[in-house]
Amino acid sequence: MRTFRSKLFFAIITLIIAVLLCLGLLLGQLFKSYYINVIDERLSKEIQLVAGQIEEIGGIEQLTQEKVDQFANWLGVSVTIADANDQVIFDSVNKNRMNRKTIDEVLDTSDSGEQAGKVVGDDYHYFWKELNEGTDYYYLFLSAEIDEVKSGYSQIWWILIICLSLALVLIIFLGASITNRYTRPIDSATRVAIELAKGNYRARTYDNDVGEAGKLNSSINILARNLQDMEKSREMHQDRLSTLIENMGSGLILIDSKGYINLVNRTYREVFHADVTEYMDELYYDVIEYKEITELIEELFMTEQKVRKQIQILIGIHRKHFEVYGVPIIGTNDVWKGVLLVFHDITEIKKLEQVRRDFVANVSHELKTPITSIKGFSETLLDGAMDDQDTLKQFLTIILQESERLQTLIQDLLDLSKIEQQGFHLSIQEVNIIGVLNEVVMMVKRRAEEKNITIDLKCDDEVIEMEADVNRIKQIFLNIVSNAISYTPNEGKVSIRVTEDQQKVYIKIIDTGIGIKESEIPRIFERFYRVDKARSRNSGGTGLGLAIVKHLLEAHKGLITVKSKSGKGTAFLLTFYKEFPDSE
DSSP, X not given: OHHHHHHHHHHHHHHHHHHHHHHHHHHHHHHHHXXXXXXXXXXXXXXXXXXXXXXXXXXXXXXXXHHHHHHHHHHTSEEEEEETTSOEEXXXXXXXXXXXXXXXXXXXXXXXXXXEEEEEOSSEEEEEEEEEXXXXXXXXXXEEESHXXXXXXXXXHHHHHHHHHHHHHHHHHHHHHHHHHHHHHHHHHHHHHHHHHHTOTTOOOOOOOOHHHHHHHHHHHHHHHHHHHHHHHHHHHHHHHHHHHHHSSSEEEEEETTSBEEEEOHHHHHHHTOOHHHHTTSBHHHHOOOHHHHHHHHHHHHHOSOEEEEEEEEETTEEEEEEEEEEEEEOGGGOEEEEEEEEEEOHHHHHHHHHHHHHHHHHHHHHHHHHHHHHHHHHHHHTTGGGSHHHHHHHHHHHHHHHHHHHHHHHHHHHHHHHHSTTOOOOOEEEEHHHHHHHHHHHHHHHHXXXXXXXXXXXXXXXXXXEEOHHHHHHHHHHHHHHHHHTSOTTOEEEEEEEEOSSEEEEEEEEOSSOOOGGGGGGTTSTTOOSSHXXXXXXXXXXXXXXXXXXXXXXXXXXXXXXXXXXXXXXXXXXXXXXXXXXX
16 A cells, blocks of 8 residues: 555655646746847937937938947947948947957848848847938947856746745655545555455554544444454354254265265264365265265265165274165256265164164063973863872972062063163162171072072171162072072082272172173073073073163263173172262
8 A cells, every 4th residue: 555655646746746846847938938038129219319319410410429339338238330331330348349249240131121120149239220311321230248148047047946846845745744634544445345255354544534434444444343243153154053953963974066075964973983184175985985975975976866875894803784865965056966875873773772672572482482391281270180290290390480480570570671761760879888798698598508609798897888779689689699699500609799988889799600602691681591501590580680681780870891701600799879979
């Protein structure tokens, strides 16, 4: 903007200087012409006066050199008188003497009929007049030097230079002030416009000027405020959209019309272990290594129709199920923009469906077995076996056992259903965990003695208090200890260790049983899952005990870990908080 101001200022000053120079030259010439005209007019009058004086004294015959010098001194000019033969008769002393060339020019002019005239030289102006005395002709010449004119002309030039210089200085000062006044709003508006072009929408200009400049600044400020509001709105929508895209539970990938990947959200990167730096602005078939996905994208590009498919992909060592929505992006005028794919991870849903199917199958199988036994033995008794007292007693005993097994299964199912309900609540109170464990040991002591299994309970203190639901934790310990006895061979051992710190209580239950394969450990808390199906069923187990233990522990905000090796026993480590963490 300073360049514009400087250019404008210098253009104005240049124009003013040119105008002043032209004006000075014009005034100088006018003054010069004026002075020359004044001298010529004076000489023309003076020559008439001298001619009259000569005539009054009696003509050339009575004229003397002294009189001629007197005329010259009075008038301040040179006086010369010549005859018709080009001979100078009188000439004033110390004055310009006419040269022959000038006299010849005058005589030539006289021959052409003129009786008076003017001859202009470089340094003199000559006025002449013809004097008639009878038949003789004489010529009177008056000449004046123009040095006086030059001197006056020089003074005029100095006056003009001084005046015009002062005028120029004043004009420069006023021009700078006026230029600054009228360019300052434009300068401010330009700076703000540059900042707006850079994206700084907080820039503002002073809008206290009046006139067109004030309107310009007001308009720019209104534009800046509108742009700032629009930018804030755009940033807000962009943040919302980015937050939505990045935090949505489904994977999302956007591909342009040429096949280059433009957008990959966080869920997609986490699920497919994708590096965004390797994906962005790359062709999809170069970076996506899953054939199922690339085939789906190719179908979208070929058909330009919406696609909805369920695909199964092996990611690392895990097999995942996805429901994929693919849509083409069509812009205005049916311009092809690209495709958008959304990946919904339905692996857990598939697992739940499988668990539901397994649950129905297992429940049906578990219920069918005792019911079939009860029905078969009942029919046998009705067919006549009841007449044999020994057979009757044996069959009734089996029917009672199967009924108890059926009752236990139904009760476990009811307990598990109750625990899994959202409205399930614990009755929290102060509990002596050592007392609870002693009660559990007494409850399973008879079963342990039948197999000669030793139960060893050790603790750091006789009383360890914690907040818990006494009936539920008793159910937890009873299920784990019962399983330990069931899966431990005769003459085995079950150890219970209780330790504590300031915040937690640790219960470790170790058996010397058949153990669990490492690959089966993650599944032992599933419903109806059995490590040894035959042994478990013969022992009267329902396959729901550890599933109940898991849910009850989660309800107590506790933690259970399992360590086991096949044939070397199993260790369960249960962790409880001494103070029940309601906020967690």
